[in-house]
Amino acid sequence: MISRVLVPMDGSEMSEHALEYALEAYPTAEITVLRVVGEPSPMWGEASGLALADNLEEAAQNLAEPTFARARELVADADGDADLETAVELGHPVRSIINRADDYDTVVIGSHGGTVADRLYVGNVAKQVVHRSPTPVVVVR
């Protein structure tokens, strides 16, 4: 019985598909949407901005909020009464996801998000998560 599901989202359409799939496949499960902020980027702006913020928690939460808002919309669209938990992590998405995955029964992740530049700096997150996750991973296309 899958009761705790982790859905990492990066704001991309593919990650929205992952959430939709999770809602459909595990209607009774408790779903946690994880948003990783401050990823490596061409100018490292977001990461440095967070590091320099007066209140790190608040700044990170603000950056993640649009993704959470979108996730709540998707839950509402799916007519789910699923409890949506949210979580914010910093830095490299793969590490953040792997660190959390242990607390969940499964990870549902979009096959790819972002731009070519993101891929260069971060790599294909889904692929790396599949390789290193301690829990089963569902990759949504």
Add this chain to the structure above:
Amino acid sequence: MVETILLVGVVASIFVGFNIGGSSTGIAWGPAVGAGLLRKTTAAALMTFFVFLGGWTVGRNVMDTLSEGIITIDISLGAGVAVLFFIGLGILVANVFGVPVPTSMTTVGAIAGLGLATGTLNFETIGWIVSWWIVTPIIGFWIGATIGRYIYPELNRRFEIKASEGALLTFDRSGSIPKPTLGPNTTNQELVGTIVVFIIGCYMAFSAGASNVPNAVAPLVSSGALEANPAIIVATVAIGLGGFTIARRTMESVGGELSDIPLLAALIVMITASTITTLLSWAGIPISLVMSSVMTIVGLGWGRATRPVTAQEAIRGESDKELAPGALTAEPDAPVTPIGEEEPEEVLDAGDLFNPRAVMKYISMWVIGPSMSTLLAYGFFVAVPFVG
């Protein structure tokens, strides 16, 4: 025939300059435009002027290095055109994939490839340049880290410049002449801060001109096909063209990223990067503005993220998350009962933002870019020797 080749060369120069204008305008003016201090068109006009100034003065030293220093012979017109194509190719890749490929490094790489193929590479000069390429990011990082760790918090307390909601300035149109007044939520301090960003933007445009103008034209100047003065003007016009057109996009992408960091931090980054770039250009070393900018940004963030909590701060209770109860336990998994303040569900560690491996991976792209351009140019000039 020569005229045709020169024409092709000038077109290639303009392509290179155009793209340089796009990317460097974004860096120099992104924060000021983002803060609403000036319009993109004004930024492009200022950019063109200060790029010209930088190229005309300090840029000549870099021009000498590129056109005469790296290889012992003059770059023939045909070879110069080919080199320009490799520089353009590098820029094209950078734009298509959204990766900052340092143009100065691509240029030196392509010319060095020509030198290797013809056996005329001046190893002393190239060693000198490359050693500065290694030292410069370290200097930028070190300056950033020192400021971020020891000085930034104090600066931030004294000069709080934050971009407030709403436009910086609004125009009071009740009179016959629109009178600028402070926008909603704008403080005097914010206004002063933004004007400083504006001045620093001019400085950065100057350093961009000093380091980048030669990239667009030096391969043509070397053979004497184009005199230095008209060449600088051609490059300026091309960079300006890029500033007025494609920079509208880069001011949002690159500039947008710079806007992710506080205005004060952006200022520090811009001053540091421009100074490094201007000084090295003055010494005749081709250096990329992007490289020193990024390393200063990373340094600032890293320095701030990893700063230790001083005992004094701890006593005064001024520390933030470092003293969250979870951080002090020896066993991270042990349940901790928070004392006093309610502990947040999870404690974010700013140190996670600068994973050394991710930073190294990023820096490795600076090695790959110029190496690729050297190899490509080398292969080309070996295969087509008559051009050299």
